[in-house]
Amino acid sequence: xxxxxxxxxxxxxxxxxxxxxxxxxxxxxxxxxxxxxxxxxxxxxxxxxxxxxxxxxxxxxxxxxxxxxxxxxxxxxxxxxxxxxxxxxxxxxxxxxxxxxxxxxxxxxxxxxxxxxxxxxxxxxxxxxxxxxxxxxxxxxxxxxxxxxxxxxxxxxxxxxxxxxxxxxxxxxxxxxxxxxxxxxxxxxxxxxxxxxxxxxxxxxxxxxxxxxxxxxxxxxxxxxxxxxxxxxxxxxxxxxxxxx
Numbered sequence: 202x203x204x205x206x207x208x209x210x211x212x213x214x215x216x217x218x219x220x221x222x223x224x225x226x227x228x229x230x231x232x233x234x235x236x237x238x239x240x241x242x243x244x245x246x247x248x249x250x251x252x253x254x255x256x257x258x259x260x261x262x263x264x265x266x267x268x269x270x271x272x273x274x275x276x277x278x279x280x281x282x283x284x285x286x287x288x289x290x291x292x293x294x295x296x297x298x299x300x301x302x303x304x305x306x307x308x309x310x311x312x313x314x315x316x317x318x319x320x321x322x323x324x325x326x327x328x329x330x331x332x333x334x335x336x337x338x339x340x341x342x343x344x345x346x347x348x349x350x351x352x353x354x355x356x357x358x359x360x361x362x363x364x365x366x367x368x369x370x371x372x373x374x375x376x377x378x379x380x381x382x383x384x385x386x387x388x389x390x391x392x393x394x395x396x397x398x399x400x401x402x403x404x405x406x407x408x409x410x411x412x413x414x415x416x417x418x419x420x421x422x423x424x425x426x427x428x429x430x431x432x433x434x435x436x437x438x439x440x441x442x443x444x445x446x
Contacts, residue, residue, distance in 0.1 A: 228248075228274075230386075230390055232270065232382070233245050240372065240373045241373060241375075247261065248261060248274045252277070258367050258368060259336065259342065259367065260336075260367030261369075262369045263372060264347060265371060266374055267347060267410065271345040271346075272315055272316075272412075274372075275291065275343060278343055279291050282310060288310050289309055290309045290311075291315065293316055293319075294314065294319030297319075297324055298321045302324070307334040308340075309340055312342055313344075313345075314342075314344050315345045316345065317346035322356040322357075325356060325357040329357055329360040332364075336366075349369065375411060380411075380414075383411060387415060387418040391418065391419075393432060394431060396433075398433075424436075
């Protein structure tokens with residue numbers, strides 16, 4: 202669990218959320234089609250407004266398959282809340298399974314729980330009570346999973362009810378030209394010049410998953426800086442084979 206501690210008076214261990222270590226932590230770097238008002242763009246704008254406190258909702262639930270950008274949006278929301286001087290907690294689903302993981306989270310201004318599909322049945326009651334406590338004091342709640350609430354297979358019906366208390370957004374994965382454009386922007390975010398031949402080479406050889414693409418671009422950025430070489434297909438191939446990307 203990561204907590205940004207902008208209020209030392211609250212009784213938490215002081216933990217730091219790594220919100221500024223990569224460009225993927227901002228809403229500006231979330232890839233969304235401008236025409237997709239019912240999907241990615243709407244979800245991004247709504248979560249940004251939620252984080253900024255300008256959306257009249259206390260809870261949101263977002264779902265989509267791996268690599269669609271759910272964690273990106275949650276991390277961006279955490280960063281936005283943290284930068285405004287408020288207290289935020291980010292809890293991945295597997296950590297929510299730990300005893301007492303949700304204790305005291307209601308003291309935060311916003312709580313984000315990611316990868317809810319990893320929540321064990323034994324931890325459902327703890328999250329249920331955490332949601333109740335947060336709702337009582339006005340703590341905002343942001344949830345994400347790779348499937349809708351109804352398909353989480355929850356053993357506690359009341360938890361499913363609570364997870365559906367706010368608006369639900371489905372994030373569709375990027376496809377076709379959108380993937381190519383998103384990959385190009387990932388290089389631009391890092392001020393890297395990647396030609397069309399490099400982009401085409403990567404697209405042909407790697408899964409069209411933005412999480413994997415971001416990791417690849419980060420590795421190529423490191424390799425380019427280390428060897429002081431521009432990105433060409435031979436260099437990218439060499440970096441991939443050397444690093445086992």
